[in-house]
Amino acid sequence: MSRFAIIGFGCAGYNALRAIRESGSEAEVDVYSTFPHPPVNPMLTTYYVKGKIPYEAMFPYGTAEEILAKYPCNLHSGVGITALDAARRELTLTTGEKKQYDKILIATGANAVNLPVGDIPADRIFTMRTVHDAERLKEALDQRPIHSALVVGASMVGIKIIELLLERGIHAIFSDLAPHIFPTAAYEAVSERIEEYLTGKGVELHFGAKTEEAHLEDGTGVIAMSDGTTVRADIVVMCVGTRADIRWIAQDQLKMNRAIVVDPMMQTSAEGIYAAGDCCEGCDLMLGDTRNIGLYASAYVQGETAGRNMVGIPTRCEGNILHNITHFMEIDFVSFGDKNLPGDRRVLLDRDGQYIEITEQNGHLVCINMLNCYALSGVVKNCILHYFNRHMQPLNREEEGVLAKSGLPNELIQILGGMAE
Numbered sequence: 001m002s003r004f005a006i007i008g009f010g011c012a013g014y015n016a017l018r019a020i021r022e023s024g025s026e027a028e029v030d031v032y033s034t035f036p037h038p039p040v041n042p043m044l045t046t047y048y049v050k051g052k053i054p055y056e057a058m059f060p061y062g063t064a065e066e067i068l069a070k071y072p073c074n075l076h077s078g079v080g081i082t083a084l085d086a087a088r089r090e091l092t093l094t095t096g097e098k099k100q101y102d103k104i105l106i107a108t109g110a111n112a113v114n115l116p117v118g119d120i121p122a123d124r125i126f127t128m129r130t131v132h133d134a135e136r137l138k139e140a141l142d143q144r145p146i147h148s149a150l151v152v153g154a155s156m157v158g159i160k161i162i163e164l165l166l167e168r169g170i171h172a173i174f175s176d177l178a179p180h181i182f183p184t185a186a187y188e189a190v191s192e193r194i195e196e197y198l199t200g201k202g203v204e205l206h207f208g209a210k211t212e213e214a215h216l217e218d219g220t221g222v223i224a225m226s227d228g229t230t231v232r233a234d235i236v237v238m239c240v241g242t243r244a245d246i247r248w249i250a251q252d253q254l255k256m257n258r259a260i261v262v263d264p265m266m267q268t269s270a271e272g273i274y275a276a277g278d279c280c281e282g283c284d285l286m287l288g289d290t291r292n293i294g295l296y297a298s299a300y301v302q303g304e305t306a307g308r309n310m311v312g313i314p315t316r317c318e319g320n321i322l323h324n325i326t327h328f329m330e331i332d333f334v335s336f337g338d339k340n341l342p343g344d345r346r347v348l349l350d351r352d353g354q355y356i357e358i359t360e361q362n363g364h365l366v367c368i369n370m371l372n373c374y375a376l377s378g379v380v381k382n383c384i385l386h387y388f389n390r391h392m393q394p395l396n397r398e399e400e401g402v403l404a405k406s407g408l409p410n411e412l413i414q415i416l417g418g419m420a421e
Helices: 011-022 042-050 064-070 131-143 156-167 188-200 296-310 374-389 397-406 410-416
Strands: 003-007 028-033 074-077 081-085 090-093 098-100 103-106 110-112 125-127 148-152 171-176 204-207 211-217 220-225 230-233 235-238 242-244 273-275 280-284 289-291 323-328 331-337 344-351 354-361 364-371
Touching (some): 003 011, 011 296, 171 230, 220 235, 280 296, 323 374, 364 410, 374 397, 397 410
Parallel strands (some): 003 028, 103 273, 125 235, 148 171, 148 235, 171 204
Antiparallel strands (some): 090 098, 280 289, 331 364, 354 364
16 A cells, blocks of 8 residues: 655645545655644634634635544644654654655645844734634734834735734834835736725734834833834734745755756655645746745645656646735735736826736736725636736637626736737
């Protein structure tokens, strides 16, 4: 009987197990998870802190008992991996035990980056990624007298924290070393519109600045910023991004950049070893090269693809593109593609609070920002993914008709339809 190992039991790990069992495979599967709970959707942790969903709603696949009843495996909760011998397909467990497998999937995800803030005590510094992070922040907000909070990192997670702080009547301070909000996704004009809205809501912005010195004074954090200002905050929430959980893998074992490089079968540079989810670099359809695209939907497909290939069912995951779809307060922000790619940039829509800006390169769309056009985001996402999956081949007439009916600007439809060349 074949022996498989799945390291990490989030979205990618769960869907690999599901694919293995739904294929009919009876292989022995060991699943290693450093967490005591079933697979969680990290995007739901802020909703739990806000009180919008109950605790159990963070676990979309059910309890561990429900999962094991449906997809049997040996679940080793609280057991991690400290080393990989790729040639031998051997794992060293945190218990000190060594185990060999026929196939291994690495699905360890990513960890939130947590940076010190001067002399502010650790119990006043929070991150937002795991269930423990959510429980810890919720407990602090529920039980402590918090009047002001500094959120470091103008990210998609950061804006969700700002939103929940405002809902609780807490003065929100938002900072980032980058000059504008959503620095990796938003054009400057889009960022400025969002920032104007936040300022109107009473959010104190410190973009283009970092924390330089911090200490407690009368029980409150006093934080000096590099822009010359000083802010006072009872707590600090770090939302500065994530880092692939691959530090336990020696550099000579697998090909790795910022994450583990995989092919469309989700196989790494070592035969029989796969990777999926936030710990891997799959194909970026826009670049035609590998990139770490940390999206829950990508983890789902990558995990499923890896699981099917582990049992010998040839399956490809062609890739994805950078994209963000988020709603906060009264704003919808959508971005597809890489805003840093060169090209002809122009505004296609600026009316009644709606805004669309694009970058076009040699007649092809390489990036789009949409503000308050949420009703269009789904159809645009599907068409753009089809566009890149076909290697930038124009949309067909039926797809163009769907876009026209959605109310998308005609100029954008022409670009996607190949009529702008």
